[in-house]
Amino acid sequence: MEQSEVHQRLPSIGEEAPDFEAVTTHGQVKLSTFRGQWVVLFSHxxxxxxxxxxxxxxxxxxxEELAGLNVQLIGLSIDSVHSHLAWVRNIKEKMGVEIPFPIIADLDMNVARRYGMIHPAQGTTATIRTVFIIDDRGVMRAMLYYPMSNGRYMPEIIRLIKALQVSDKHSVATPANWQPGDKVIVPPPKTSEEVERRVKEGYECRDWYLCFKEI
Incomplete structure (x- = not known):
């Protein structure tokens, strides 16, 4: 397969996530049917x-924790549904772990190409490790890319989802290393009048442009 066949425009944060319909271990799945839920779409x-x-x-x-945050997990690789089913069964039998989420069988690479999951320098017949966080309106909110050699860190995925949901609910930002329960950042003033008002609003301010509050 030539590089031109797999290269395409990547999804963009803030845009609607590319819709798709695909065969999975849980039957036919269409992304847009999950509107009202957040989705974590990841490839292996x-x-x-x-x-x-x-x-x-x-x-x-x-x-289970993600379900409590209104998040649906969906896996994907360029393997057949029969391979996925056999692997899921193997993980349950050998490792004692049941896989509760659907896995897309993307043999034609339709979804992989739409989401830029194939990086030719890493290989043209397998997806790299990607994580796409899509909100309950179907909008792409975050994208994480990992090489084939290194596994992902689950606490960061959970933390990022919680941070996004807090930002949406309270119209705030979260600082570096933020954890649930930490103070959040109040959006900076946009006018001179707002700057003067900001210092009197009772926030914990390090300066006029950097103010924190509890939520």
Whole structure:
């Protein structure tokens, strides 16, 4: 497969996530049917591989917490649905872990291409490790890319979703290393009048442009 066949424009944060309909281990799935829920769409290079197996067990481990945050997990690789089903069964039998979320069988690379999951320098017949966080309106909110050699850190995925949901609910930003319960950042003033008012609004301000508050 030539590089031109797999290269395309990547999704952009703030834009509507590309819709798709695909065969999965839970039957036919269409992304737009999940409107009203957040979605974590993630890819892995291949079934029956060591790092991917540890990741799927890890994703299964956070599935319940994500469900509590109104998040639907969806996995993907360029493997057949039969391979996915056999792998899921193997993980349950050998590792004692049940995979509760659907896995897309993207044999024609339709979804992988729409989401820029194939990086030719890493290979043209397998997806790299991507994570796409799509909000309940179908808008792309965050994208994480990892090489094939290194597994993902589940607490960061959860933290990022919680940060996005807090920002949406309270119209705030979150600082570096923010954890749930920490103070958040009040959006900076946009006019001289707002600057003068800001210093009197009772926030914890380090300067006029950097103010924190509890939520």
């Amino acid at each position: 290079p291949a079934d029956f591989t060591p790092v991917c197996t540890t990741e799927f067990m890890a994703f299964a481990g956070i599935a």
